[in-house]
Amino acid sequence: MLTIKDLKANIDNKEILKGLNLEIKPGEVHAIMGPNGSGKSTLSNVLSGKKGYTVTGEVKYFNENLLDLEIEERAHKGIFLAFQYPxxxxxxxxxxxxxxxLNAIKKAKGEKxxxxxxxxxxxxxxxxxLKFDEKILSRQLNVGFSGGEKKKNEILQMSILNPKLSILDETDSGLDIDALKIVSEGVNALRSKESSFLIITHYQRLLEYIKPDFVHVLINGQIVKSGGSELALELEKKGYESLS
Amino acid sequence: MDAREKEIEKLKDYKYGFSTDIENTRAPKGLNEEVIKFISNIKKEPQWMLDWRLKAFERLKQLKEPNWQKPKYPKIDYQDLYYYSAPKSMDDKPKSLDELDPKLLETYNKLGIPLQEQARLNGIAVDAVFDSVSVATTFKGELNKKGIIFCSMSEAIREHPELVKKYLGSVIPLSDHYFATLNSAVFTDGSFVYIPEGVRCPMELSTYFRINATETGQFERTLIIADKGSYVSYLEGCTAPMRDENQLHAANVELVALDDAEIKYSTVQNWYPGDKDGKGGIYNFVTKRGLCKGKNSKISWTQVETGSAITWKYPSCILMGDNSVGEFYSIAITNNHQKADTGTKMIHLGKNTKSKIISKGISAGFADNTYRGLVDIAKKADNARNFTQCDSLLMGNKCGAHTVPYIKNKNSSSNIEHEATTSKISDEQLFYCNQRGLNQEEAVSLIVNGFCKEVLQQLPMEFAVEAQKLVGISLEGSVG
Amino acid sequence: MEQLKVDFNKVIESLKLSEKSINSRKENLNQFVENGFPNKRVEDWKFSDLNQIISSNIENLRFHTDFEISEIDETTFIDKFAHNKIIFLNGVISKVDFSSEDDTKVLITRDLNQNENSKEVNSLVSLNNALITSYIRVTVKENYSMNEPLIIYNITTKELKSTAINLKTDIVLEKNSSLKLIDLFDDSSENNFINIVQNFDIAQDAILKNYKIDHKKNSNIKYSYNNINLEKNSISENFIFSTGSKFIKNEINCNLNDEYSSAFINGIINLTNSQHHEIKTNINHLAENTKSYQLIKSVLNENAKGIYQGKIYVDSKAQKTNGYQLSKALLLSENTEFDGKPELEIYADDVKCSHGATSGNLDEDAIFYLMSRGLSNQQSKELLIKGFLLDAVEKITDIEIKDLIKNMIGITE
Known part of the structure; x- marks a missing residue:
């Protein structure tokens, strides 16, 4: 469903992504791990279409050129970004x-x-x-929400909008262990043959609860190593230095 | 979404910009005693009313047009205006809607204000004012049963002179300031409301003002009296055709609340704002003032100002009765070359009086938006309280947002709080909304409606929906 | 006005002035004559009708003094710390002492012909331009930080009566220099009008700290106009301690001309009897990333009247501006009055500006709380008032001067 070839992204004349390649098939869960400043958040921003980046390379999404689409068009076509800071x-x-x-997306799809x-x-x-207290839904959007509530709200939105490709940008940051479990259960419940996930994280912790099919290590704007879920454990032991 | 989308599409260019081709009876051009006599005569007014008008005209000659407000405008030639214009068919006042010119009915249908019995808006009684006359008032009979008087000002002068004499000019004196005095001399029509003691008005009362004729000023006058223990909610809507000329609208609105009475006055002002380059549009110079005369009385102003080339109005409350309450909720949106200078005055005279001001100003394009307000606590107003919050939202850096509050406190047991902020819609907020599938305009509309929420929720349901749409539409094309 | 013209001629005769200077003074005089003392019909003077205040407090106002006083009572000088001195005695500079500074780094000019007229923003500045009899300009050279603070003593003696005196100081801080300046008023005179103009030019990376102390109770009427120009990355810190005179209006116009400059104006107005004090500020954000902060606390007793008018202007070029102002007033007796006009005029969208204003009495719950802990009603109120004022005093960044002002309002730690 998603094929990324030689993706490069610059911001303020600084190259962040330096030729990234990745393929995600329907139903797969991919994790991208990397140290701070490796370009993880830039990848999620570029995929969802945030302005301000100069982007080259190719991103095919269901055989369509993703980079040509506006932010909301990508959302209409099933890309969902769970924000690091909602x-x-x-x-x-x-x-x-x-x-x-939801109705904007339904309308774009021609649904009722x-x-x-x-x-x-x-x-x-x-x-x-998802075992969420729906009371928070009658409050102002994210105003006065705790860090955990904001992240839960993102997952709830994800489950309602039912996207094809969900990008989780450091969803585990700032969560205590209980919140982490609830969030992970939410994600696991949404796993299906059709829906794919790109989980971006610094730590292996989240991957204990959401078992990825593939793990990629992003360092200095490039994927330097790919493997199965065992790679995450290896990284946890040896650290990123062993790969750079 | 389909219906809403279509609605937006339809409204994209000022939806109310059409004009009705109708034959008019006009006063001769110009401002003089003869014209005032003409207006008074055509309305079959008693002598005392004419005398009152002429007194105002005498006073007007000594007054100067004010120039302290921020929006400047080219000099108005008061001799080059018509002060009275009404559809010819109204000369012999039609006795029922059946006799009303179909063109007028059609106009109001187009504006979404059907006057015919079968199509009337549920639970809203409407007084429809077309240029200088009231053409119809609905639900009069039902209201009469409760003793409520809801009619045109001209009718009230003839039928209820005792009430008009007592209250007209009691809140806005004859010689208050230039435009108010001009109105006192030449006012044409408007609405009159009297709610008797202890009556809770069972439906929303509403006036719909329409400017149609060219080179004509509209000078309506509204007077609402809520007798002891009564309640009324009153709505006002305004539109005008798209024309290249600037047209003057100088209305006076007076509210009087006696003991334990409450008046809620809501306005959705959508006069023609002029085109993208600032050509044409209405000069909306309006004097609105409420007197909380009795103890425990309450007057609440809510306004959504999206139209007019220049808006210049300060709906105010004089809190005379002990424990009386004044409120002002305002949204002012200016786009393109529009200018708004609006706010309120809360004059605390009685003990334990309270006032609350919530103002939301939104400025886009080349527009200028000013909140100007006064909170004045007199020496005897023990335990008076005021809370003011003024928030401004700027979209782009060619526009301006200004806050000019005046605070005067002469009572040591009183308490005044004022807060103001200025902000913008952040790129991050837009990105978040876009990522959830909203396009730029939907995102802006959503965020701005959120910004205005505290005011929008003050409006009666029927108006709130319309107002929310207007908020979105008024800002179209302002974020690129 | 006849008196003014006579006195003006006396002033001109008593000074050695160039032709150009005389002509320019005449123009300024005419401007004052045309407009007179500002009255409440002038928007900026809406809450303080100076014309009325002067005519009801001063009879037969004169504009020229011809007596000489040489004795200065030095016992009133600040002895808590060593400092440089400029002494104005009844409007005339009587002493200048910068002995502890490097005289190649601190330059002093007193030549009236080198005085450039201040921008004529109102009739009082014009009057000042027309009538000043002494002038001083202090220039602090590049990269020099003054060793000691400078105190400008503004002393008036009991011989001065029903007279308008005009003072002027220009301060130039060159790049990366710094100065701490205290304007200290010491009035033994009665019923005079004292008109002060100060200009500050603060170059890149320079720091000015200016503290204005009007502490001693007196019946004089004062107006102080400061114009501050700030260049890149420079800082101006002002504190106004306003409690002594019958009437005083402190007006500060501050231009943040270049990036990363910042201005702080804090102050307290603490009044009794029928005193009437006003602080008026204009902060003009004219470049990106500039910052301003204002906190004014007023305590009003008996028949006193306090006023704060503060305006923040943000030019369309001045993106990323941060502007803040807060005014809080306590009205402690039934005949007090507080008026305010906190104003924002904003033409740029990416800015953070806010203002707040409150006025009212002490919090009854707080008094109750303190009394329940054994304090008397009086003690409780005093404690709360001091706490209220301390909030503003704590903004002073210079420790010695902060302690000095704390002592003056009776806060000891």
């Missing part, structure tokens, strides 16, 4: 935001939009499955 938007009710978002009652039913069901 944004606060004062005055905007979380439910209303989610409904607007949900009315308020259908939507609330869906939210109730998903929140139940």
């Amino acid at each position: 944004l606060e938007i004062p005055g905007v009710n979380t439910n209303i935001f989610l409904k607007t978002s 939009e949900l009315d308020a009652i259908e939507f609330l039913k869906l939210v109730k069901q998903k929140a139940g499955e």
Whole structure:
């Protein structure tokens, strides 16, 4: 579903990604690990279309040139980014935001939009499955949420929008062990033959709960090593220095 | 989303910009005693009313047009305006809607304000003002049963002179300032509301103002009296055709709340704002003032100002009765070359009086948006309280957002709090919304509506939806 | 006004002035004559009608003094720390002492002909331009930090009556230099009008700390106008301690002309009787990444009136501006009044600007809390008032001067 060839990205004349190659097939879970400053967050920003980068190379997403699409078009086509730092938007009710978002995506796909009652039913069901307190959904979007609540909210949004490719950018950062478990269970529940995941993380911890099919090590803007889930454990022991 | 999307598409260029081709009766051009007599005569006013107008006109000759406000405008030639223009068919006042010119009915249908019995908006009584006359007032009969008077100002002068004499000019004196005095001399029509003691008005009352004729100023006058223990919620909407000329709208609105009474006054102002280059549009110079005359009375102003080339208004509360409450909730959106200088005055005279001001200013394009307000606590206003919050949102760096609050506190047991912030929509917020599938305009509309939420939720349901749409539409094309 | 013209001629005769200087003074005089003392119809003077205040407090105002006083009472001088001195005695410079500084690094000019007129922002500055009889400019050379603070003593003696006096100081801080300046008022005179103009040019990386102390109770009417220009990466810290005079209006216009410059204006207004003090600021953010911070605390007793008018202007070029102002006032008796106008005028979108203003009485719950811990009502109030003022005083970055001001308001630790 996703094929990345020789992807390079610059910001402020500084090269961050220096020729990255990666292939993700439907149903696969890939983890990208790397030290700070290796380009992990840049990869998730570039894939979701954030402005400000000069990008070269090729990214094919279901045989379409992903780099030509606007941010929201990518979202309509099933790319979801769980933000490392979810944004606060004062005055905007979380439910209303989610409904607007879901219906924008449904509309782009030519599906029937949900009315308020259908939507609330869906939210109730998903929140139940993920064991989330739906009370936070009637609050302003991420305003005054704790770090854990923000991350849970991202996973809930992911489960409602039902994306094809979910990119989790350091979703484990700032989570205690209990929150980490809940978030991971949420992700595992969403795993299917159709949906793929790209999990970006600094630590192996998250991968104990979400078992990846492939692990890639990103150092200095390039993937230097790929392997199975055992690679994560190896890294945990030896550190990134052994590979650089 | 389909319906909403279509709605937006339709409204993209000012939806209300059409004009109705209709034959008019006009006063001769210019401002003089003869014109004032003409207006008074055509409205079959009693002598006392004409005398009052002429007194105002005498006073006007000694007043100067103010120039302290931030928006500057080219000099208005007051002799080159029509002060009265009404559809000819209104000369012999139609007795029922059946006799009303179909063109007028059609106009209001197009504006989304059907007047015919079968199509009327549920739970809203409407007084429809077209240029200088009120063409129809709906639900009058039902309101009458409760003793509520809801009619045009002209009718009230003829039918209820005792109330008009007592209250007209009691809040905005004859010689208050230039535009208010001009209105006192030449006002044409508007709404009159009286809610008797102890009555809770069972439906929303509403006036829909429409400017149609060219080279005509609109000078309406509204007077609302809430007698002891009564309640009324009143809505006001305004639109005008798209024209290259600037048109003057100088209205006076007076509210009086007696003991334990409450008046809620909401405005969605969407006069024609002019085109993208700032050509044309309405000069909206309005005087609105409420008097909390009785103890425990309350007056609440809510306004959504999205239209007009220049808006210049300060809906105010004089908190005279002990324990009275004044509120002002405002959203002012300016885009392209629009200018708004708006805010409120809260004058605390009575004991334990409270006021609250929430102002949200949004500026885009080349626009200038100013909040100007006064909180004045008099020496005898023991335990008075005020809370003010003014937030501004700027979109781009060709526009301006200004906050000019005046605070005067002469009472040591009182408490005033004022907060103001200025911010922008961050790129990160837009990215987050885009990533969730919203396009740029939907994202801006969502974020701005969030910014305005505290004010929007003050509006009655029927208006809130319309207002939310307007907020989004007014800012279209402002983030690129 | 007749008196003014007569006195103006006396001033001109008493000084050795160039033709050019005389002409320019005449122009300034005319400007003052045209506008007079500002009254409340002038927007900036809305809350302080100076014309009315002067006419009701001073009879037969004169604009010229011809008596000489040579004795200065040095016992009132600050003895807590060594310092440089400039002494204005009844409006005339009587002593300049920079003995502990390197005289190639600190340059002094007193030639009136070298005085450049201040920008005529209002009639009072014009009056100052027309009538000053002494002038001083202090230039601190590049990379020099003064060893000791400079105190400008503004002394008036009881011989001075019903007179308008005009003082002017220019301070130039060259690149990477620094100066601590205290303007200290010591008034034994009554019913005079004292009109002060100060200009500060602060070059790249230079630091100015300016503390204005009007502490001793007196019946004079004062106006102080400061114009501050800040260049790249420079800092201006101002503190105004406003409690002595019958009336004083401190006006500061501050231009943040270049990147990374910052301005801090903090102050306290602490009044009794029928005193009437105003602080007015204009902060102009004219370049990117500039910063301003203002905190003004007012305590009003008896019939006093306090005013804060603060304006933050942000030019469309000045992205990433950070502007903050907060005014808090305590009205402690029923005849006090506090007026405020905290204003924002903003033309750039990527800025953080906010202001806040509160006014009211002491928190009854706090008094109750303290009394429940055994303090008397009076003690509780005093404690809360001192705490209220301390908040602003703590912003002073110079330890010696902070302690000096704490002592003056009776806060000891």
